[in-house]
Amino acid sequence: MSEENKESARPRKATVRDVAERAGVSISTVSKALSGKGAVRHETRQRVLQAAEALKYQSSQLATSLYTGRTDMVGVIAGDTFGRLAVPVLLGVIEALAEREVALLLCDGRGDPIREQFFAESLLRRRVDGILVVGSGASPREPIGADLLVPVVYALEWSTRGKDVSVVPDDAEGARSAARHLVATGRRRIAFISGPGRDVATKVRLAGTQEVLAGAGGRLVHEPLLGHWTEGWGRQAAIQLLRAGEEFDGIACGSDQIARGVLDVLRENEVRVPQDVGVVGFDNWDVMVEASRPQLSSVDMSLTEVGRTAAQLLLASIEEDVPPGIHRIDCHLVPRESTALA
Known part of the structure; x- marks a missing residue:
């Protein structure tokens, strides 16, 4: 059998268009239903899932991004990448993003506004869906920029601009x-x-x-x-x-x-x-x-929870409007021998 005949004998992979035609919905609805993002009626979602299963359709991140305009990738600009406060915050961020299968691009801002601005522009060129700024301690800070076209959430430090979303320990x-x-x-x-x-x-x-x-x-x-x-x-x-x-x-x-x-x-x-x-x-x-x-x-x-919450709020901001302001995460005392009276 010639190579041409071998190629034609292989079963064609189902496409998102095939799933849409079988389910009787639009391509964008298929993308929303399969990604779990966006408002889709339960009955419609089930119909899409059944069609995808019947066709043995396997979605790809590229196909999803083409129809949703998203890359499932966010940027993180850290002011102190290896600091004792920033590290547990970053661990919480990574955990939350991994749960949603969202990739992370980490940039070392070092608390320098010029470096932060450079990295923000670089991340936007890479079409990230949002940016998370992790500070080096509990204090107010200037925002990294105005009208960046993607959501921005601040962690450990809070933005002085009231309409921004910030997450800090209480x-x-x-x-x-x-x-x-x-x-x-x-x-x-x-x-x-x-x-x-x-x-x-x-x-x-x-x-x-x-x-x-x-x-x-x-x-x-x-x-x-x-x-x-x-x-x-x-x-x-x-x-x-x-x-x-x-x-x-x-x-x-x-x-x-x-x-x-x-x-x-x-x-x-x-x-x-x-x-x-x-x-x-x-x-x-x-x-x-x-x-x-x-x-x-x-x-x-609760630094890991600060990071996790900040990442969750960033992901939510990508989907819809999130109430602005400072979100405070509960701290708790851990008693040990230095106060334990017998």
């Missing part, structure tokens, strides 16, 4: 949960040690701590000790606190690194934790909290 509630935990374990004279006073995270966490103490008959001893997000600052601040001579039985720290430094100084000065003083951190960074002596109670920022 820092205020996280701080309140830490303060409530200290109060619940019998502490009433609480010190507060955190990073720079200009940082939004410091302001929000301090306000949340003060709010709980005011309602529980407790008080903040000493003025808030504000410096850097480091173990070194934690040690320095703890020394200042001990030298001040004020009695305290709890310390709320703005980060796990700060809390680790605080624990070192308390141990060196024979202050027992948790018997004399309870210490709470913030971030629930496993390499910090589990290696601390004693292991550190800390506020978990």
Whole structure:
């Protein structure tokens, strides 16, 4: 048999047009029914599925994109690709996109507006369906651009433009949960040690701590000790606190690194934790909290859920309008030995 005859003897693969003709619907309806995207009546969807099965039709991403105008691909611009906050957020993003079989193009923006703009334009040339911007910490930021023609969602940082969609941890509630935990374990004279006073995270966490103490008959001893997000600052601040001579039985720290430094100084000065003083951190960074002596109670920022929610909102925005504004994800306290009274 000649090659030409062999070719003609092979069964022709069914096309999306064949499925449409057999089901008695339009090609666009077939695409919506098979992709699960778009409004299609249940009866129509079943008819399309039955036709596709009868014809042994196998859809392709290219065919789908031709009829829907979508590529099932989104861009992610990360401000801190390998940062301890950004990594769990990105893991949540990847999980959510994988569930919908959406591809991801990751760009390292490094928090530089010029790099971000370059990558945004590059992603648009590649016809992504949407862009997700992952920041490096809880703070406001300028949007990457106006009228980009595709939906944009921000994670970990929030856009200053009110009509944008942003997803962040609920820092205020996280701080309140830490303060409530200290109060619940019998502490009433609480010190507060955190990073720079200009940082939004410091302001929000301090306000949340003060709010709980005011309602529980407790008080903040000493003025808030504000410096850097480091173990070194934690040690320095703890020394200042001990030298001040004020009695305290709890310390709320703005980060796990700060809390680790605080624990070192308390141990060196024979202050027992948790018997004399309870210490709470913030971030629930496993390499910090589990290696601390004693292991550190800390506020978990639900970063993976932040990423997952941001990705889900981006996918929803591609389909329809999503209410703008800041979506806050619950934080929760994880108690460990540093506050566990026997």
